Amino acid sequence: MSMEVISQLAIPGTSKLVLFIFDGLGGIDNDGRGSALEAASVPNLDQLATDSVTGFHIPVAVGVTPGSGPAHLSLFGYDPLKYQIGRGVLEALGVNFPLQKGDVPARINFCTLDPEGKISDRRAGRIPSEEGSRVIEKLAGAIQIDGVEIHLRHVKEYRAAMVLRGEGLGGDIADTDPQVTGKEPLAAAPKKKSPANDKTCEVLNEFLRQAREILKDEPKANMLTLRGIDLFEPLPSFQELYHLNPTSIAVYPMYKGVSRLAGMTIQEEGQETTEEQINLLKKVWDDFDYFFIHIKKTDSYGEDGNFEGRISVLEEVDPYIAQIRELGPDVIAVTGDHSTPSPMKSHSWHPVPLLIYSECCRPDTVQQFNERALLQGGLGTIHGTSILPLMLANGKRLTKFGA
Amino acid sequence: MSMEVISQLAIPGTSKLVLFIFDGLGGIDNDGRGSALEAASVPNLDQLATDSVTGFHIPVAVGVTPGSGPAHLSLFGYDPLKYQIGRGVLEALGVNFPLQKGDVPARINFCTLDPEGKISDRRAGRIPSEEGSRVIEKLAGAIQIDGVEIHLRHVKEYRAAMVLRGEGLGGDIADTDPQVTGKEPLAAAPKKKSPANDKTCEVLNEFLRQAREILKDEPKANMLTLRGIDLFEPLPSFQELYHLNPTSIAVYPMYKGVSRLAGMTIQEEGQETTEEQINLLKKVWDDFDYFFIHIKKTDSYGEDGNFEGRISVLEEVDPYIAQIRELGPDVIAVTGDHSTPSPMKSHSWHPVPLLIYSECCRPDTVQQFNERALLQGGLGTIHGTSILPLMLANGKRLTKFGA
Numbered sequence: 001m002s003m004e005v006i007s008q009l010a011i012p013g014t015s016k017l018v019l020f021i022f023d024g025l026g027g028i029d030n031d032g033r034g035s036a037l038e039a040a041s042v043p044n045l046d047q048l049a050t051d052s053v054t055g056f057h058i059p060v061a062v063g064v065t066p067g068s069g070p071a072h073l074s075l076f077g078y079d080p081l082k083y084q085i086g087r088g089v090l091e092a093l094g095v096n097f098p099l100q101k102g103d104v105p106a107r108i109n110f111c112t113l114d115p116e117g118k119i120s121d122r123r124a125g126r127i128p129s130e131e132g133s134r135v136i137e138k139l140a141g142a143i144q145i146d147g148v149e150i151h152l153r154h155v156k157e158y159r160a161a162m163v164l165r166g167e168g169l170g171g172d173i174a175d176t177d178p179q180v181t182g183k184e185p186l187a188a189a190p191k192k193k194s195p196a197n198d199k200t201c202e203v204l205n206e207f208l209r210q211a212r213e214i215l216k217d218e219p220k221a222n223m224l225t226l227r228g229i230d231l232f233e234p235l236p237s238f239q240e241l242y243h244l245n246p247t248s249i250a251v252y253p254m255y256k257g258v259s260r261l262a263g264m265t266i267q268e269e270g271q272e273t274t275e276e277q278i279n280l281l282k283k284v285w286d287d288f289d290y291f292f293i294h295i296k297k298t299d300s301y302g303e304d305g306n307f308e309g310r311i312s313v314l315e316e317v318d319p320y321i322a323q324i325r326e327l328g329p330d331v332i333a334v335t336g337d338h339s340t341p342s343p344m345k346s347h348s349w350h351p352v353p354l355l356i357y358s359e360c361c362r363p364d365t366v367q368q369f370n371e372r373a374l375l376q377g378g379l380g381t382i383h384g385t386s387i388l389p390l391m392l393a394n395g396k397r398l399t400k401f402g403a
Numbered sequence: 404m405s406m407e408v409i410s411q412l413a414i415p416g417t418s419k420l421v422l423f424i425f426d427g428l429g430g431i432d433n434d435g436r437g438s439a440l441e442a443a444s445v446p447n448l449d450q451l452a453t454d455s456v457t458g459f460h461i462p463v464a465v466g467v468t469p470g471s472g473p474a475h476l477s478l479f480g481y482d483p484l485k486y487q488i489g490r491g492v493l494e495a496l497g498v499n500f501p502l503q504k505g506d507v508p509a510r511i512n513f514c515t516l517d518p519e520g521k522i523s524d525r526r527a528g529r530i531p532s533e534e535g536s537r538v539i540e541k542l543a544g545a546i547q548i549d550g551v552e553i554h555l556r557h558v559k560e561y562r563a564a565m566v567l568r569g570e571g572l573g574g575d576i577a578d579t580d581p582q583v584t585g586k587e588p589l590a591a592a593p594k595k596k597s598p599a600n601d602k603t604c605e606v607l608n609e610f611l612r613q614a615r616e617i618l619k620d621e622p623k624a625n626m627l628t629l630r631g632i633d634l635f636e637p638l639p640s641f642q643e644l645y646h647l648n649p650t651s652i653a654v655y656p657m658y659k660g661v662s663r664l665a666g667m668t669i670q671e672e673g674q675e676t677t678e679e680q681i682n683l684l685k686k687v688w689d690d691f692d693y694f695f696i697h698i699k700k701t702d703s704y705g706e707d708g709n710f711e712g713r714i715s716v717l718e719e720v721d722p723y724i725a726q727i728r729e730l731g732p733d734v735i736a737v738t739g740d741h742s743t744p745s746p747m748k749s750h751s752w753h754p755v756p757l758l759i760y761s762e763c764c765r766p767d768t769v770q771q772f773n774e775r776a777l778l779q780g781g782l783g784t785i786h787g788t789s790i791l792p793l794m795l796a797n798g799k800r801l802t803k804f805g806a
Contacts, residue, residue, distance in 0.1 A: 028765045060804050062785055063792030064412065067805035080805065081408065090806050341763065347803055349796045350765050351781075375767055381783045 015395035024299030025336025036310035055379030056351035071337035074384030087228025093257025170196030171231025237263025246290035302340030358394035418798035427702030428739025458782030459754030474740035477787030490631025496660025573599030574634025640666025649693035705743030761797035
């Protein structure tokens with residue numbers, strides 16, 4: 001069902017909806033011990049599964065392994081094939097930069113030029129993060145271009161994000177990275193001729209000229225290239241689409257960034273640990289009606305192949321599920337954005353465990369929250385974009401379709 | 404998910420993928436004895452199902468009974484609604500004719516003309532195959548048209564296939580069969596005016612003129628009609644789409660023909676029996692990375708209403724599953740192209756039993772490969788076109804979608 005139709009059915013209400021995400025939740029067997037969910041002791045999740053309708057979701061499509069960006073868009077109800085996020089936008093989201101309509105974000109790679117001005121290292125010798133951070137500040141303090149704001153944020157090592165903000169900028173601009181060493185960095189050039197793209201190129205080429213001057217004495221990061229240049233187009237927000245007033249209680253910048261796309265109020269501080277996240281949830285409980293809570297470490301340990309780590313995160317977080325229930329939410333959805341099986345040390349395509357709880361959810365016979373038990377779930381395997389409509393329905397936030 | 408997106412995610416690799424098709428695999432109950440799969444003893448398929456993720460697929464759409472052409476396109480990942488194969492193309496595929504871009508295939512029906520030149524029998528008295536074959540050779544030896552190659556192949560009884568090959572031919576031409584007796588055969592006429600269609604009509608009308616002369620003394624097949632005239636447009640191949648190097652080990656011409664459409668190397672000889680097919684698989688194992696193996700008789704016996712025949716084919720083929728596993732493929736998919744329940748004596752719309760095996764497939768709790776057991780499968784019911792993406796994913800041949 002398209003987002004547009006769900007939006008037309010959405011009605012205001014007072015119910016409170018909680019989306020609780022264990023990043024990379026789904027797994028596969030680990031040497032006969034089952035998945036992390038199967039091996040962990042998670043009595044509160046099991047109880048919630050008992051009271052819920054359960055199953056799996058497919059974030060993007062059968063067989064497709066999603067990145068975090070598209071996987072979260074799907075959880076938030078946006079078709080990730082329709083709303084594809086460019087690399088520059090993702091980089092800006094990753095540092096939680098508050099993008100506005102018309103902004104032009106890009107990814108910066110520092111690089112090293114030889115005395116002839118040719119690229120000798122496309123990653124500036126993979127300079128450490130302290131050095132990358134210092135160089136980006138040096139740049140930020142010296143760059144000056146009339147009529148355009150230039151925002152610079154360090155990301156990691158040799159990588160940074162830039163956002164141009166100004167009137168009438170275009171975003172259809174080719175990368176300036178020639179993709180090989182031994183060549184000079186390219187000038188910014190439009191992929192398609194237009195006054196807006198020309199204006200952006202003019203700004204970027206002046207930026208590149210100044211950057212080269214400012215960085216010329218750096219031993220490694222004496223130049224930079226721009227990639228994934230893109231015009232930012234905001235998504236329709238939860239407010240517009242569903243009369244929801246959502247907030248995001250995530251720890252990592254990337255997830256704050258993606259939830260900002262959906263129009264969520266970002267909780268910026270005091271949520272480093274799960275305990276702090278839940279305390280924050282309690283604190284802002286009266287101020288919002290949709291709460292996105294994001295646990296990162298299930299994914300991180302999965303990517304590291306750390307099966308014990310995944311089990312311990314699940315077991316540590318489990319008691320907080322009871323605390324959330326005590327707040328009396330009308331709807332709770334617990335799932336992941338994708339699977340990250342620790343034997344694979346990567347995201348995967350496997351369907352993601354899912355439960356949806358409400359007073360009227362029609363519980364199935366499942367009494368445990370794990371991959372094997374959920375095979376009997378009443379939801380079957382649904383698309384990720386169906387989770388939000390189901391949450392709205394269970395929260396009595398959707399009216400009838402047709403008379 | 405569209406084929407285009409999967410194609411963009413596809414990466415080269417060394418994994419080996421096997422698609423093992425029992426034609427017409429799915430069934431329904433036979434007088435309380437269950438389906439053929441339920442009644443047969445297939446320990447190797449059961450073991451493979453135990454180690455696999457299982458479920459069903461729908462080749463075209465819910466409720467739709469597919470022909471063999473669209474059903475196989477779906478198995479090969481082509482949307483059968485988007486890639487519709489004309490009747491002429493199907494007839495040429497059915498005799499495994501190596502169609503090239505720009506060819507114009509058509510189906511030939513021999514017919515009988517009365518002394519006034521009107522059709523008295525649209526199927527030439529259903530002449531036996533030996534006679535049909537003799538007449539087509541007579542025709543092939545005598546027809547001569549400048550500037551165009553004319554390929555003629557007998558199919559069965561009164562049916563044959565023709566392929567025109569030449570520069571600048573069109574394919575939007577109406578049938579020459581008037582559909583009733585008592586009328587003269589029609590001349591070839593374009594459905595839409597164009598120089599290319601005009602050229603084809605000119606060739607076809609000269610062909611019809613010569614054919615009438617050559618066949619005039621035949622007692623039954625003294626003329627022919629042309630149907631399903633079509634311009635052949637090749638499909639994008641597995642090589643282009645997925646970096647796969649596929650081969651087809653099928654027995655019947657039709658299935659060789661359809662796999663040729665996907666760019667598969669066709670094994671042409673030495674595969675009459677299943678044992679010979681598996682020996683051939685072993686022989687070419689190092690030369691390819693995608694292997695399509697096609698067992699026809701499950702379907703033939705289904706169409707005949709021969710329940711015992713279906714059971715015996717399944718039991719005869721079952722041990723070869725173990726031999727395939729011994730080769731160490733990374734991914735095995737076992738399924739059918741459609742269901743052919745023997746009580747119905749025809750293809751049907753029923754979801755088709757499916758298993759997908761790999762080291763990381765996330766097996767479900769199913770331990771038998773049959774319609775009843777697979778209801779508990781972890782795949783649920785997926786679309787036929789999702790099988791190839793899942794095989795690629797399990798073979799680590801798809802990269803992440805988005806960052």
